[in-house]
Amino acid sequence: MGRVNALLAMCAGILLHGAVLAGSAADEVAVADAYARAVPPGQANSAAFMLMQNSAAVAHAVVTAASSVSAVAELHTHTMSDGMMQMRQVARIEIPAGGEARLQPGGLHVMLIGLHSDLAPGSELSLTLTFEDGSSKQIRVPVRRIAMKMMPHKMEGMQHGKMQH
Amino acid sequence: MSVTGHNRLALLAIFLLIATLGWVLLYWSPAVQTTLNLRERPRGGDFVLDSHAGPVSLQQFRGKVVALYFGYTQCPDVCPTSLGFLSLAVNELSAEELAGFQGLFVSVDPERDSLAHLQSYGAYFHPSILGITGDKARLDPIVESYGAAYRKVESASAMGYLIDHSSETYLIDRNGVLAEVLAHGTPPVDLLAALRRLLAQPQ
Ligand SMILES: [Cu+2]
Numbered sequence: 001m002g003r004v005n006a007l008l009a010m011c012a013g014i015l016l017h018g019a020v021l022a023g024s025a026a027d028e029v030a031v032a033d034a035y036a037r038a039v040p041p042g043q044a045n046s047a048a049f050m051l052m053q054n055s056a057a058v059a060h061a062v063v064t065a066a067s068s069v070s071a072v073a074e075l076h077t078h079t080m081s082d083g084m085m086q087m088r089q090v091a092r093i094e095i096p097a098g099g100e101a102r103l104q105p106g107g108l109h110v111m112l113i114g115l116h117s118d119l120a121p122g123s124e125l126s127l128t129l130t131f132e133d134g135s136s137k138q139i140r141v142p143v144r145r146i147a148m149k150m151m152p153h154k155m156e157g158m159q160h161g162k163m164q165h
Numbered sequence: 166m167s168v169t170g171h172n173r174l175a176l177l178a179i180f181l182l183i184a185t186l187g188w189v190l191l192y193w194s195p196a197v198q199t200t201l202n203l204r205e206r207p208r209g210g211d212f213v214l215d216s217h218a219g220p221v222s223l224q225q226f227r228g229k230v231v232a233l234y235f236g237y238t239q240c241p242d243v244c245p246t247s248l249g250f251l252s253l254a255v256n257e258l259s260a261e262e263l264a265g266f267q268g269l270f271v272s273v274d275p276e277r278d279s280l281a282h283l284q285s286y287g288a289y290f291h292p293s294i295l296g297i298t299g300d301k302a303r304l305d306p307i308v309e310s311y312g313a314a315y316r317k318v319e320s321a322s323a324m325g326y327l328i329d330h331s332s333e334t335y336l337i338d339r340n341g342v343l344a345e346v347l348a349h350g351t352p353p354v355d356l357l358a359a360l361r362r363l364l365a366q367p368q
Contacts, residue, residue, distance in 0.1 A: 040289035047241040072323040084329040
């Protein structure tokens with residue numbers, strides 16, 4: 001009995017120690033450049049985009065999302081297939097060890113479904129991201145109208161990218 | 166000597182077999198190819214659909230350049246991007262050019278997109294963009310004649326069904342002829358150039 005307990009304690013110790021060393025996913029994944037798309041009045045849905053960066057030596061993943069402005073938030077992606085844009089729900093968004101996941105128009109996004117009110121440019125919403133280890137992170141997401149400027153070919157470079165922020 | 170020759174031939178045959186098998190496994194997807202309308206040289210052509218203000222026919226826009234797009238308003242990303250780009254281009258038109266332009270957003274989701282909502286949805290991007298739709302029996306021939314495609318997909322999402330759809334923008338000249346098909350993501354500057362090309366053509 002004593003042995004079993006000791007063994008259990010050791011296992012727990014190792015697990016805890018590992019957890020402390022690794023930190024929680026919410027701590028190790030930084031979110032930058034988050035924004036949600038402003039939508040026309042009466043729209044049922046919108047989408048939020050962001051850059052997730054994982055500083056850990058292990059992969060992390062977002063498994064669920066919730067928002068202050070919609071009944072439901074889901075993880076979605078887009079793929080072009082058979083000449084059609086296909087939007088699909090995904091179970092998780094992986095952020096590789098030391099890498100990043102970019103949620104952007106035409107690809108991965110947090111889908112906001114059943115908006116309680118119109119998303120007006122300049123307003124802000126809060127989004128809770130929950131990770132594979134159960135840790136979670138709340139972020140503020142500004143609402144923006146997307147692509148409101150003409151983008152001449154020549155300005156595709158650095159300055160323009162900066163100017164948008 | 167001849168044994169080695171045979172061996173080489175055999176090796177070559179095996180290699181070819183593996184290569185063929187690999188190709189078949191990687192690229193051959195007969196089921197997908199046959200079930201979809203693959204677009205081959207779209208014809209375009211006149212049609213009549215419904216708007217909040219009543220029936221709209223393509224014919225009534227003779228003399229104008231028309232930009233036509235198929236989508237649905239619950240689309241969170243692809244449709245707003247396309248219409249946003251179009252609005253950017255249209256914003257650059259002079260008042261005179263604008264008088265010769267009409268945008269048409271055709272919803273392929275008549276079940277969920279009311280005519281009233283389509284009206285405000287189109288206008289949100291630009292007052293010259295009109296939201297229209299009709300039942301499936303009327304939509305499908307139009308979608309087909311323009312070489313577009315869509316399909317309803319059941320899903321576990323809280324959205325209910327989803328709609329896969331092509332996302333090209335179709336430009337129709339002043340004579341009602343389908344003139345250009347612009348790929349999804351065509352930059353606003355290129356959209357503008359294409360619009361001006363067609364606006365400059367005499368009727
Ligand atoms: Cu989505």
